[in-house]
Amino acid sequence: xxxxxxxxxxTWRKGEPLFQLQHxxxxxxARAGRITTDHGTIETPIFMPVGTLGTVKGLHTHEIxxxxxxxxxxxxxxxxxxxxxxxxxxxxxxxxxxxxxxxxMLTDSGGFQVFSLTGIRKLSENGCEFRSHVDGSKHLFxxxxxxxxxxxxxxxxMMAFDECPPGTAxxxxxxxxxxxxxxxxxxxIKRFSATEDKYGHxxxxxxxxxxxxxxxxxxxxxxxxxxxxxxxYAIGGLAVGEPAEKMYEMIEIVNEILxxxxxxxxxxxxxxxxxxxxxERGVDMFDCVMPTRNGRNGQIFTWNGIINFRNAxxxxxxxxxxxxxxxxxxxxxxxxxxxxxxxxxxLLALQIASIHNLAFYLxxxxxxREHILAxxxxxxxxSILPQLAHRL
Numbered sequence: 001x002x003x004x005x006x007x008x009x010x011t012w013r014k015g016e017p018l019f020q021l022q023h024x025x026x027x028x029x030a031r032a033g034r035i036t037t038d039h040g041t042i043e044t045p046i047f048m049p050v051g052t053l054g055t056v057k058g059l060h061t062h063e064i065x066x067x068x069x070x071x072x073x074x075x076x077x078x079x080x081x082x083x084x085x086x087x088x089x090x091x092x093x094x095x096x097x098x099x100x101x102x103x104x105m106l107t108d109s110g111g112f113q114v115f116s117l118t119g120i121r122k123l124s125e126n127g128c129e130f131r132s133h134v135d136g137s138k139h140l141f142x143x144x145x146x147x148x149x150x151x152x153x154x155x156x157x158m159m160a161f162d163e164c165p166p167g168t169a170x171x172x173x174x175x176x177x178x179x180x181x182x183x184x185x186x187x188x189i190k191r192f193s194a195t196e197d198k199y200g201h202x203x204x205x206x207x208x209x210x211x212x213x214x215x216x217x218x219x220x221x222x223x224x225x226x227x228x229x230x231x232x233y234a235i236g237g238l239a240v241g242e243p244a245e246k247m248y249e250m251i252e253i254v255n256e257i258l259x260x261x262x263x264x265x266x267x268x269x270x271x272x273x274x275x276x277x278x279x280e281r282g283v284d285m286f287d288c289v290m291p292t293r294n295g296r297n298g299q300i301f302t303w304n305g306i307i308n309f310r311n312a313x314x315x316x317x318x319x320x321x322x323x324x325x326x327x328x329x330x331x332x333x334x335x336x337x338x339x340x341x342x343x344x345x346x347l348l349a350l351q352i353a354s355i356h357n358l359a360f361y362l363x364x365x366x367x368x369r370e371h372i373l374a375x376x377x378x379x380x381x382x383s384i385l386p387q388l389a390h391r392l
Contacts, residue, residue: 006189007229008205018204018231019263019284025371027378029255029282032369035072035232035263037104037156038201039096042071044263044284045368047275047361048106050292052076053083054099056358057292058351061100068358069366072103072156074287077149078110081139082132086152094154094199106287107155108267109146109208112164112236123163125180143187147205151198159234159267160188162208167241174212181210182224189228204231206265209254212237213246222257232263235283239269248277255282272301272364272388276381279368291361295353298342301360305390307335309353314339321356326363 035042092098121130127142150158162181207225211217265285298310303324317335341349371377
Protein backbone atom coordinates (compact mmCIF):
# COMPACT_ATOMS: atom_id res chain seq x y z
CA UNK A 1 0.00 0.00 0.00
CA UNK A 2 1.35 3.42 -0.95
CA UNK A 3 2.39 5.74 1.85
CA UNK A 4 0.13 8.36 0.32
CA UNK A 5 -2.97 6.16 0.46
CA UNK A 6 -5.35 7.46 3.16
CA UNK A 7 -5.98 4.81 5.80
CA UNK A 8 -8.68 4.54 8.41
CA UNK A 9 -6.66 2.20 10.67
CA UNK A 10 -5.62 4.99 13.13
CA THR A 11 -9.30 5.50 14.05
CA TRP A 12 -9.87 1.88 15.07
CA ARG A 13 -11.33 1.39 18.53
CA LYS A 14 -8.97 0.27 21.25
CA GLY A 15 -9.26 -3.33 22.36
CA GLU A 16 -11.80 -5.50 20.55
CA PRO A 17 -12.06 -4.92 16.76
CA LEU A 18 -15.39 -3.92 15.27
CA PHE A 19 -15.87 -7.30 13.59
CA GLN A 20 -15.03 -10.87 14.50
CA LEU A 21 -15.51 -13.58 11.89
CA GLN A 22 -16.71 -16.65 13.77
CA HIS A 23 -17.39 -19.25 11.08
CA UNK A 24 -17.66 -19.73 7.32
CA UNK A 25 -20.00 -22.35 5.89
CA UNK A 26 -18.07 -25.23 4.32
CA UNK A 27 -20.38 -25.40 1.30
CA UNK A 28 -20.49 -21.69 0.44
CA UNK A 29 -19.06 -18.28 1.33
CA ALA A 30 -21.78 -17.66 3.94
CA ARG A 31 -20.35 -16.23 7.15
CA ALA A 32 -21.35 -15.91 10.79
CA GLY A 33 -19.75 -13.12 12.76
CA ARG A 34 -20.18 -10.51 15.45
CA ILE A 35 -20.01 -6.71 15.25
CA THR A 36 -19.15 -4.98 18.51
CA THR A 37 -20.19 -1.35 19.04
CA ASP A 38 -20.46 0.84 22.11
CA HIS A 39 -24.26 0.49 21.87
CA GLY A 40 -24.20 -3.30 21.80
CA THR A 41 -23.24 -6.32 19.73
CA ILE A 42 -24.75 -7.49 16.46
CA GLU A 43 -24.73 -11.10 15.33
CA THR A 44 -24.29 -11.46 11.59
CA PRO A 45 -25.69 -12.02 9.06
CA ILE A 46 -28.09 -9.26 10.02
CA PHE A 47 -30.95 -7.29 8.52
CA MET A 48 -31.32 -3.65 9.54
CA PRO A 49 -34.81 -2.07 9.60
CA VAL A 50 -34.85 1.31 7.88
CA GLY A 51 -35.67 4.25 10.15
CA THR A 52 -35.59 6.99 7.54
CA LEU A 53 -36.69 9.94 9.67
CA GLY A 54 -35.57 8.58 13.01
CA THR A 55 -38.45 6.11 13.13
CA VAL A 56 -39.21 2.76 11.60
CA LYS A 57 -42.56 3.80 10.14
CA GLY A 58 -45.50 3.02 12.41
CA LEU A 59 -43.54 1.11 15.06
CA HIS A 60 -42.80 1.87 18.70
CA THR A 61 -39.30 1.26 20.02
CA HIS A 62 -40.50 -1.63 22.21
CA GLU A 63 -41.99 -3.30 19.12
CA ILE A 64 -38.72 -2.94 17.20
CA UNK A 65 -36.86 -4.49 20.13
CA UNK A 66 -39.31 -7.07 21.50
CA UNK A 67 -41.28 -8.26 18.48
CA UNK A 68 -39.05 -7.47 15.53
CA UNK A 69 -35.94 -8.25 17.63
CA UNK A 70 -33.84 -5.73 15.71
CA UNK A 71 -30.20 -5.50 16.72
CA UNK A 72 -29.43 -2.37 14.69
CA UNK A 73 -31.48 0.13 12.68
CA UNK A 74 -30.63 2.52 9.88
CA UNK A 75 -31.15 6.29 9.71
CA UNK A 76 -31.14 8.44 6.58
CA UNK A 77 -28.66 11.32 6.49
CA UNK A 78 -30.47 13.32 3.82
CA UNK A 79 -33.86 13.20 5.54
CA UNK A 80 -32.54 13.76 9.08
CA UNK A 81 -30.43 16.69 7.86
CA UNK A 82 -33.57 18.36 6.50
CA UNK A 83 -35.88 17.36 9.37
CA UNK A 84 -35.51 17.70 12.33
CA UNK A 85 -32.16 19.25 11.37
CA UNK A 86 -28.70 19.19 12.86
CA UNK A 87 -29.37 21.85 15.50
CA UNK A 88 -32.12 19.76 17.06
CA UNK A 89 -30.19 16.49 16.84
CA UNK A 90 -27.06 17.96 18.41
CA UNK A 91 -29.04 19.62 21.19
CA UNK A 92 -30.69 16.26 21.92
CA UNK A 93 -27.31 14.53 22.17
CA UNK A 94 -27.62 12.62 18.90
CA UNK A 95 -30.21 10.39 17.31
CA UNK A 96 -29.97 7.68 20.00
CA UNK A 97 -31.22 10.08 22.64
CA UNK A 98 -33.60 11.86 20.28
CA UNK A 99 -35.58 8.74 19.34
CA UNK A 100 -34.86 6.59 22.41
CA UNK A 101 -33.33 3.67 20.51
CA UNK A 102 -30.24 2.70 22.48
CA UNK A 103 -28.94 -0.12 20.32
CA UNK A 104 -26.53 0.42 17.41
CA MET A 105 -27.44 2.65 14.49
CA LEU A 106 -26.04 3.08 11.00
CA THR A 107 -26.44 6.09 8.73
CA ASP A 108 -26.21 6.08 4.96
CA SER A 109 -24.48 9.06 3.37
CA GLY A 110 -27.59 10.56 1.77
CA GLY A 111 -25.96 10.06 -1.62
CA PHE A 112 -28.66 7.76 -3.00
CA GLN A 113 -31.43 10.19 -2.03
CA VAL A 114 -29.59 13.24 -3.37
CA PHE A 115 -28.77 11.63 -6.69
CA SER A 116 -32.33 10.43 -7.12
CA LEU A 117 -33.54 14.04 -7.05
CA THR A 118 -33.53 14.25 -10.85
CA GLY A 119 -33.94 17.81 -12.05
CA ILE A 120 -33.31 19.47 -8.68
CA ARG A 121 -29.65 18.62 -8.11
CA LYS A 122 -26.33 19.63 -9.67
CA LEU A 123 -23.24 17.47 -9.47
CA SER A 124 -19.69 18.86 -9.39
CA GLU A 125 -16.21 17.90 -8.20
CA ASN A 126 -16.93 19.72 -4.95
CA GLY A 127 -20.10 17.80 -4.16
CA CYS A 128 -23.78 17.84 -4.97
CA GLU A 129 -26.01 20.89 -4.82
CA PHE A 130 -29.68 20.06 -4.43
CA ARG A 131 -33.04 21.51 -3.57
CA SER A 132 -34.98 20.17 -0.62
CA HIS A 133 -38.03 18.09 -1.52
CA VAL A 134 -39.67 19.65 1.55
CA ASP A 135 -39.51 23.39 0.82
CA GLY A 136 -37.33 23.84 -2.26
CA SER A 137 -34.45 25.41 -0.30
CA LYS A 138 -30.95 25.00 -1.74
CA HIS A 139 -28.29 22.85 -0.02
CA LEU A 140 -24.84 21.44 -0.74
CA PHE A 141 -23.51 18.02 0.29
CA UNK A 142 -19.74 17.60 0.11
CA UNK A 143 -17.60 14.71 1.37
CA UNK A 144 -16.51 16.94 4.24
CA UNK A 145 -19.84 18.22 5.45
CA UNK A 146 -21.50 14.80 5.09
CA UNK A 147 -18.90 13.45 7.54
CA UNK A 148 -19.77 16.30 9.89
CA UNK A 149 -23.51 15.63 9.48
CA UNK A 150 -23.15 11.92 10.22
CA UNK A 151 -20.97 12.71 13.25
CA UNK A 152 -23.75 14.96 14.58
CA UNK A 153 -26.46 12.38 13.92
CA UNK A 154 -24.32 10.10 16.07
CA UNK A 155 -24.38 6.83 14.15
CA UNK A 156 -22.19 3.96 15.29
CA UNK A 157 -21.46 3.20 11.63
CA MET A 158 -21.24 5.95 9.02
CA MET A 159 -21.19 5.64 5.23
CA ALA A 160 -18.83 7.56 2.95
CA PHE A 161 -20.33 10.06 0.49
CA ASP A 162 -20.55 8.54 -2.98
CA GLU A 163 -22.38 8.81 -6.26
CA CYS A 164 -24.81 6.00 -6.98
CA PRO A 165 -25.22 5.62 -10.77
CA PRO A 166 -28.33 3.90 -12.19
CA GLY A 167 -28.04 0.22 -12.97
CA THR A 168 -28.47 0.99 -16.66
CA ALA A 169 -25.58 3.52 -16.82
CA UNK A 170 -23.24 3.08 -19.78
CA UNK A 171 -19.56 2.34 -19.21
CA UNK A 172 -18.43 5.92 -19.82
CA UNK A 173 -20.78 7.33 -17.19
CA UNK A 174 -19.95 4.53 -14.75
CA UNK A 175 -16.22 5.19 -15.22
CA UNK A 176 -16.48 8.92 -14.47
CA UNK A 177 -18.84 8.28 -11.57
CA UNK A 178 -16.49 5.75 -10.01
CA UNK A 179 -13.48 8.06 -10.30
CA UNK A 180 -15.47 10.78 -8.57
CA UNK A 181 -16.58 8.41 -5.80
CA UNK A 182 -12.95 7.41 -5.22
CA UNK A 183 -11.78 11.03 -5.02
CA UNK A 184 -14.64 11.82 -2.66
CA UNK A 185 -13.75 8.85 -0.46
CA UNK A 186 -10.24 10.14 0.18
CA UNK A 187 -11.75 13.50 1.15
CA UNK A 188 -14.19 11.70 3.46
CA ILE A 189 -11.33 9.84 5.12
CA LYS A 190 -9.32 13.02 5.58
CA ARG A 191 -12.25 14.80 7.23
CA PHE A 192 -13.28 11.79 9.29
CA SER A 193 -9.74 11.30 10.58
CA ALA A 194 -9.46 14.99 11.48
CA THR A 195 -12.62 14.91 13.64
CA GLU A 196 -13.44 13.18 16.90
CA ASP A 197 -16.09 10.63 17.82
CA LYS A 198 -19.16 12.45 19.11
CA TYR A 199 -21.31 11.83 22.20
CA GLY A 200 -18.73 9.54 23.82
CA HIS A 201 -19.12 6.48 21.60
CA UNK A 202 -16.98 5.07 18.80
CA UNK A 203 -18.00 5.86 15.23
CA UNK A 204 -16.76 3.79 12.28
CA UNK A 205 -16.63 4.81 8.60
CA UNK A 206 -17.44 2.36 5.81
CA UNK A 207 -16.37 3.14 2.21
CA UNK A 208 -18.85 2.15 -0.52
CA UNK A 209 -17.78 0.01 -3.49
CA UNK A 210 -19.34 1.21 -6.75
CA UNK A 211 -18.79 0.36 -10.43
CA UNK A 212 -22.30 -0.36 -11.73
CA UNK A 213 -22.49 -3.76 -13.53
CA UNK A 214 -19.00 -3.65 -15.03
CA UNK A 215 -16.69 -6.33 -13.58
CA UNK A 216 -13.47 -4.38 -14.21
CA UNK A 217 -14.85 -1.32 -12.43
CA UNK A 218 -16.12 -3.35 -9.50
CA UNK A 219 -12.72 -5.03 -9.10
CA UNK A 220 -10.94 -1.70 -9.27
CA UNK A 221 -13.27 -0.14 -6.72
CA UNK A 222 -13.07 -3.08 -4.32
CA UNK A 223 -9.27 -2.95 -4.44
CA UNK A 224 -9.29 0.83 -3.95
CA UNK A 225 -11.55 0.50 -0.92
CA UNK A 226 -9.63 -2.41 0.58
CA UNK A 227 -6.42 -0.38 0.50
CA UNK A 228 -8.07 2.21 2.79
CA UNK A 229 -8.05 -0.35 5.62
CA UNK A 230 -11.51 0.54 6.91
CA UNK A 231 -13.38 -1.15 9.74
CA UNK A 232 -15.98 -2.40 7.26
CA TYR A 233 -17.14 -1.99 3.69
CA ALA A 234 -20.39 -1.42 1.86
CA ILE A 235 -21.42 -2.55 -1.62
CA GLY A 236 -23.59 0.10 -3.25
CA GLY A 237 -25.20 0.73 -6.60
CA LEU A 238 -26.99 -2.61 -6.84
CA ALA A 239 -30.72 -3.41 -6.91
CA VAL A 240 -31.13 -0.17 -8.90
CA GLY A 241 -32.51 -1.61 -12.11
CA GLU A 242 -29.98 -4.25 -13.13
CA PRO A 243 -30.97 -7.96 -13.47
CA ALA A 244 -30.68 -9.99 -10.26
CA GLU A 245 -28.07 -12.29 -11.78
CA LYS A 246 -25.88 -9.28 -12.55
CA MET A 247 -26.21 -8.18 -8.95
CA TYR A 248 -25.08 -11.60 -7.71
CA GLU A 249 -22.16 -11.57 -10.13
CA MET A 250 -20.99 -8.17 -8.86
CA ILE A 251 -21.25 -9.33 -5.23
CA GLU A 252 -19.05 -12.33 -5.97
CA ILE A 253 -16.46 -10.18 -7.74
CA VAL A 254 -16.30 -7.64 -4.92
CA ASN A 255 -16.19 -10.17 -2.08
CA GLU A 256 -13.26 -11.98 -3.66
CA ILE A 257 -11.25 -8.80 -3.01
CA LEU A 258 -12.62 -7.22 0.19
CA UNK A 259 -10.87 -8.35 3.40
CA UNK A 260 -12.40 -11.41 5.04
CA UNK A 261 -11.95 -9.99 8.55
CA UNK A 262 -14.22 -6.96 8.02
CA UNK A 263 -18.02 -6.81 7.68
CA UNK A 264 -19.58 -6.46 4.23
CA UNK A 265 -22.80 -4.49 3.88
CA UNK A 266 -25.00 -4.83 0.77
CA UNK A 267 -27.00 -1.61 0.60
CA UNK A 268 -30.72 -1.51 -0.19
CA UNK A 269 -31.27 -5.25 -0.77
CA UNK A 270 -33.88 -6.71 -0.91
CA UNK A 271 -36.31 -9.64 -1.09
CA UNK A 272 -35.89 -12.63 1.22
CA UNK A 273 -34.51 -14.52 -1.77
CA UNK A 274 -32.00 -11.72 -2.53
CA UNK A 275 -30.84 -11.78 1.08
CA UNK A 276 -30.16 -15.51 1.13
CA UNK A 277 -28.31 -15.25 -2.20
CA UNK A 278 -26.25 -12.40 -0.76
CA UNK A 279 -25.46 -14.36 2.41
CA GLU A 280 -24.31 -17.32 0.31
CA ARG A 281 -21.87 -14.97 -1.43
CA GLY A 282 -20.35 -13.64 1.79
CA VAL A 283 -22.48 -10.59 2.67
CA ASP A 284 -22.96 -9.85 6.39
CA MET A 285 -25.34 -6.87 6.56
CA PHE A 286 -28.50 -5.85 4.68
CA ASP A 287 -31.12 -3.12 4.74
CA CYS A 288 -34.19 -2.43 2.63
CA VAL A 289 -37.51 -0.59 2.87
CA MET A 290 -39.29 -3.56 1.27
CA PRO A 291 -40.57 -5.22 4.47
CA THR A 292 -42.32 -2.07 5.67
CA ARG A 293 -43.23 -0.48 2.32
CA ASN A 294 -44.64 -3.69 0.86
CA GLY A 295 -46.28 -4.50 4.16
CA ARG A 296 -48.15 -1.19 4.14
CA ASN A 297 -49.48 -2.19 0.73
CA GLY A 298 -50.78 -5.55 1.94
CA GLN A 299 -47.89 -7.84 0.95
CA ILE A 300 -46.70 -10.20 3.67
CA PHE A 301 -43.64 -12.45 3.57
CA THR A 302 -44.00 -15.82 5.31
CA TRP A 303 -42.12 -19.11 5.56
CA ASN A 304 -44.79 -20.60 3.27
CA GLY A 305 -44.55 -17.86 0.65
CA ILE A 306 -45.83 -14.38 -0.20
CA ILE A 307 -49.38 -13.28 0.60
CA ASN A 308 -51.36 -10.33 -0.80
CA PHE A 309 -53.89 -9.58 1.91
CA ARG A 310 -55.96 -7.35 -0.34
CA ASN A 311 -57.16 -10.48 -2.16
CA ALA A 312 -60.65 -11.68 -1.25
CA UNK A 313 -59.46 -15.30 -0.92
CA UNK A 314 -58.34 -14.58 2.65
CA UNK A 315 -61.72 -13.24 3.86
CA UNK A 316 -62.68 -16.49 5.64
CA UNK A 317 -59.24 -17.94 6.36
CA UNK A 318 -58.97 -18.03 10.15
CA UNK A 319 -55.52 -19.60 10.30
CA UNK A 320 -52.54 -17.64 11.66
CA UNK A 321 -50.77 -15.23 9.33
CA UNK A 322 -47.61 -17.38 9.38
CA UNK A 323 -48.08 -20.71 11.19
CA UNK A 324 -44.35 -21.49 10.85
CA UNK A 325 -43.18 -18.13 12.21
CA UNK A 326 -42.26 -17.35 15.79
CA UNK A 327 -43.12 -13.63 15.91
CA UNK A 328 -45.88 -12.81 18.43
CA UNK A 329 -48.08 -11.14 15.83
CA UNK A 330 -48.01 -14.28 13.66
CA UNK A 331 -50.25 -16.09 16.12
CA UNK A 332 -52.21 -13.16 17.55
CA UNK A 333 -54.05 -12.40 14.32
CA UNK A 334 -55.67 -14.48 11.59
CA UNK A 335 -55.44 -14.03 7.84
CA UNK A 336 -59.15 -13.12 7.74
CA UNK A 337 -58.67 -10.38 10.32
CA UNK A 338 -55.72 -8.86 8.50
CA UNK A 339 -57.64 -8.97 5.21
CA UNK A 340 -60.52 -7.18 6.95
CA UNK A 341 -58.19 -4.44 8.28
CA UNK A 342 -56.69 -3.80 4.86
CA UNK A 343 -60.10 -3.78 3.19
CA UNK A 344 -61.34 -1.21 5.71
CA UNK A 345 -58.10 0.79 5.43
CA UNK A 346 -57.52 0.55 9.15
CA LEU A 347 -54.15 1.91 10.30
CA LEU A 348 -53.65 -1.18 12.44
CA ALA A 349 -53.22 -3.20 9.23
CA LEU A 350 -50.13 -1.19 8.33
CA GLN A 351 -48.67 -1.64 11.79
CA ILE A 352 -49.28 -5.39 12.00
CA ALA A 353 -47.92 -5.94 8.49
CA SER A 354 -44.79 -3.90 9.19
CA ILE A 355 -44.09 -5.72 12.45
CA HIS A 356 -44.68 -9.08 10.84
CA ASN A 357 -42.46 -8.50 7.80
CA LEU A 358 -39.58 -7.09 9.82
CA ALA A 359 -39.87 -9.91 12.37
CA PHE A 360 -39.81 -12.38 9.48
CA TYR A 361 -36.69 -10.81 7.96
CA LEU A 362 -34.89 -10.88 11.30
CA UNK A 363 -35.98 -14.48 11.85
CA UNK A 364 -34.75 -15.35 8.35
CA UNK A 365 -31.21 -14.12 9.03
CA UNK A 366 -31.20 -15.74 12.51
CA UNK A 367 -32.08 -19.10 11.00
CA UNK A 368 -29.54 -18.55 8.23
CA ARG A 369 -26.89 -17.96 10.89
CA GLU A 370 -27.83 -21.22 12.62
CA HIS A 371 -27.36 -23.13 9.37
CA ILE A 372 -24.03 -21.42 8.71
CA LEU A 373 -22.79 -22.53 12.12
CA ALA A 374 -24.13 -26.02 11.40
CA UNK A 375 -22.26 -26.09 8.05
CA UNK A 376 -25.39 -26.83 6.01
CA UNK A 377 -26.38 -23.34 4.86
CA UNK A 378 -26.04 -24.00 1.12
CA UNK A 379 -28.22 -27.12 1.29
CA UNK A 380 -30.83 -25.39 3.47
CA UNK A 381 -30.91 -22.32 1.20
CA UNK A 382 -31.55 -24.45 -1.89
CA SER A 383 -34.41 -26.24 -0.14
CA ILE A 384 -36.10 -23.11 1.23
CA LEU A 385 -35.89 -20.70 -1.73
CA PRO A 386 -38.79 -22.12 -3.79
CA GLN A 387 -41.01 -22.01 -0.71
CA LEU A 388 -40.14 -18.39 0.10
CA ALA A 389 -40.71 -17.24 -3.50
CA HIS A 390 -44.08 -19.00 -3.83
CA ARG A 391 -47.08 -16.67 -4.12
CA LEU A 392 -49.95 -18.00 -2.05
